[in-house]
Amino acid sequence: QKEVEQNSGPLSVPEGAIASLNCTYSDRGSQSFFWYRQYSGKSPELIMFIYSNGDKEDGRFTAQLNKASQYVSLLIRDSQPSDSATYLCGGTTDSWGKLQFGAGTQVVVTP
Amino acid sequence: NAGVTQTPKFQVLKTGQSMTLQCAQDMNHNSMYWYRQDPGMGLRLIYYSASEGTTDKGEVPNGYNVSRLNKREFSLRLESAAPSQTSVYFCASSEERGNNEQFFGPGTRLTVL
Numbered sequence: 001q002k003e004v005e006q007n008s009g010p011l012s013v014p015e016g017a018i019a020s021l022n023c024t025y026s027d028r029g030s031q032s033f034f035w036y037r038q039y040s041g042k043s044p045e046l047i048m049f050i051y052s053n054g055d056k057e058d059g060r061f062t063a064q065l066n067k068a069s070q071y072v073s074l075l076i077r078d079s080q081p082s083d084s085a086t087y088l089c090g091g092t093t094d095s096w097g098k099l100q101f102g103a104g105t106q107v108v109v110t111p
Numbered sequence: 112n113a114g115v116t117q118t119p120k121f122q123v124l125k126t127g128q129s130m131t132l133q134c135a136q137d138m139n140h141n142s143m144y145w146y147r148q149d150p151g152m153g154l155r156l157i158y159y160s161a162s163e164g165t166t167d168k169g170e171v172p173n174g175y176n177v178s179r180l181n182k183r184e185f186s187l188r189l190e191s192a193a194p195s196q197t198s199v200y201f202c203a204s205s206e207e208r209g210n211n212e213q214f215f216g217p218g219t220r221l222t223v224l
Binding site: 004006008034042043044045046049088090098099100101102103104 | 215
């Protein structure tokens with residue numbers, strides 16, 4: 001059983017709308033979470049990380065963490081066609097800090 | 112500053128052949144990682160190296176070996192390739208153990224026939 005779960009999508013979002021991506025995790029010991037964006041055929045690149053409960057904003061991106069409910073989400077405001085990609089959620093699995101990733105959610109922004 | 116580099120970019124092997132995937136980083140990072148990515152599976156950790164001279168198994172280590180040659184280089188070896196090892200392999204690095212801001216290389220697409 002995968003410890004980090006994401007809906008695979010595709011999530012279709014009109015240009016200018018908000019894309020909402022969710023990630024749930026089973027290990028209550030997970031401390032920090034990372035969102036990576038991966039364009040088709042390319043390598044993952046870090047968008048945001050979040051350690052504390054609540055919201056964290058960076059430009060058009062907002063990460064939300066709720067440790068009691070064991071979910072983390074990513075909101076993309078004013079979605080652009082360039083946001084079309086697969087978004088990977090990663091959570092730490094042990095005190096060392098190794099990451100376990102979900103399978104990724106594909107986002108398609110339509111003009 | 113090239114970041115994380117990997118060679119080769121593409122490789123086709125026959126079952127039973129061996130090969131080594133090379134990875135190097137020029138960011139003076141202490142920790143390095145090897146992942147494989149399969150459709151619908153996300154990234155799975157094969158091996159990692161917290162620092163020069165140390166290596167440890169990740170989630171899916173069977174069929175692989177690694178060498179942390181020095182601080183810059185971390186190689187992944189397939190001794191006897193199997194079709195189940197067909198995948199895209201990514202190397203990554205981070206400043207230190209526990210710092211999960213990992214930087215990824217461009218990947219190696221491996222096909223085992």
